[in-house]
Amino acid sequence: MDFAYSAKTQDLQARLQRFMDDHVYPAEKTCAEQLQANTEAGRRWTPLPVIEDLKKKARVAGLWNLFLPVDTAEASGYEGAGLTNQEYAPLAEIMGRVTWASEVFNCSAPDTGNMETIARYGSEAIKDRWLKPLLDGEIRSAFAMTEPEVASSDATNIATRIERQGEHYVINGHKWWISGASDPRCKVFITMGKTDPEAPKHSQQSMIIVPADTPGIRIVRPLSVFGYDDAPHGHAEMYFENVKVPAGNILLGEGRGFEIAQGRLGPGRIHHCMRLIGMAERALELMCRRALSRTAFGKTVAQQTVTQERIAEARCRIDMARLLTLKAAWMMDVAGNKVARTEIAMIKVVAPNMALQVIDWAMQVHGAGGVSEDFPLAYAFAGARTLRYADGPDEVHRNAIAKWELGKYGTYGRESGVPITRGS
Structure with missing residues (x-):
């Protein structure tokens, strides 16, 4: 490497x-x-x-x-x-x-x-209609997967129905935490739902393109994170009520939603984790500058041993998270997402938790100002905390990491008796 x-x-x-x-x-x-x-x-x-x-x-x-x-x-x-x-x-x-x-x-x-x-x-028609304006920044989009009625950390639970009716699909479902749905620039949704509830578990879900102006889409409310609504982008609760779109809007075909998700989420997790590292770097910079400029009990906050310990630990954690993320990115490039799945899961656990701790230490050095709007730390903390859920919660990734690790030494999680290997 x-x-x-x-x-x-x-x-x-x-x-x-x-x-x-x-x-x-x-x-x-x-x-x-x-x-x-x-x-x-x-x-x-x-x-x-x-x-x-x-x-x-x-x-x-x-x-x-x-x-x-x-x-x-x-x-x-x-x-x-x-x-x-x-x-x-x-x-x-x-x-x-x-x-x-x-x-x-x-x-x-x-x-x-x-x-x-x-x-x-x-399809070429879908690319012509939606891709160019997105690449040109003329419009924005949303990804509609998470639902309030089911534990969406297990994506096989997604209950929204996508039913074929002649030359169309009709979509009915209740979604929330749909980032960007409230943004007036949002013109298209990629929506995940079940096309065949009787199919094998990982072949029930599909993804379909839904124009945002299609009748039957109803935005209920923007949701807030620790009081932040993230306007004008935001995160919405919404319904699809008899939303009818052409059959050609299905991506790849029925039952291939999980296949698409695996191709979509790998790079996105790299992006999220590296942004978190940048967020943590800025928090550490603000922490150092503040510690050098404030005096308490006869010496600067930077001279306090507890502050020095936290600064040192923050530097170690940030660099470790960066190296692990770069390793995951490198493995994706040379061997593909499937081979890099353990590393991708690890960074998704490590980076948000690292960022939260570093930001928390920076907030502490800033005193009451750290939780105010006068500094970017409180908003950064809220954003980092949500990323312990986005693209799969910590618990799901930890369970997967443990299963793959145990698979090196036995047959845990594989009824066939074939040991689980990194590339399997």
Whole structure:
């Protein structure tokens, strides 16, 4: 394994860092002010002009669709950065230092995963209708999977029905935590549901393209995380009530939802984890600056032994999480998602928990200010906490890691008696 960044990545890192320094960090205050102004004017769910302006600058600077890998670019017919997972990872880290920065470069979830899904699994008609405007940043999208009535950590529980009726599918279901559904720019949903409840467990689910203006889609409310509603993007509770779409909107075919999910979630987990690492790096930076500037009991907070221990531990944990994530990215590139599944599961456990601890220590050094809106730490903490659920909760990933580890020494979890191996 060689984790040295390629010349192409190093160039993009430098350009991206300059853009963050010159444009993104200075815009944080303006972003908050514009959101507050929209709220007071009753337009909270309205795109913020400062972010839309930054998108134009990012395109001009050649920092657009950086996530787009070679195979997806070829499938979409659209030129992206053409980076591998390992090459893109350090860029995701830089963007992760500001919670909304990824959107500036058209590299934010769930759009990145949806664009890759449509490019890889959509028909030419679907690509023509939805992929280009997504890649151009003209519209946004949502991924509708999670449901309130079932434990969605087991995706085989998803109960939304997708029923074939002649030349159409009719969709009925109740969803929540659908990121971006309340955004007025959201024009399309990739929706997961059951096409055949009697099929084998992992062949019951399918994914289908649903235009957001289709009759029968009902947004109930935005959901908040520790009081944050994440406007204007947000996370919605919604219903699909006799929503009718053409049969050609099904992706790959009936019963292939899990197959699509596995192709979609691997890169997304790398993106999430590297953004978390960037978030933790910024928290550590703020922690150090604050500790050096505040005096308590006759010496700076930085001179307090407990602060030094936490700073040292934070540095160790961040670097360990980064190396593990880069290893997972490298394995995905050289051997594929299936072979890298253990490493992908491990980073999904390690990165959010690491970020939460580092942010918590940074908040403590900031005193009461750490839980206020005067610093980005409280909002970062809320975001990191949600990522212990997103793309599968800790418990699911830990169980999988343990099963694969036990499989090295016996037949745990495999009735056939064949030992579970990493590539099986």
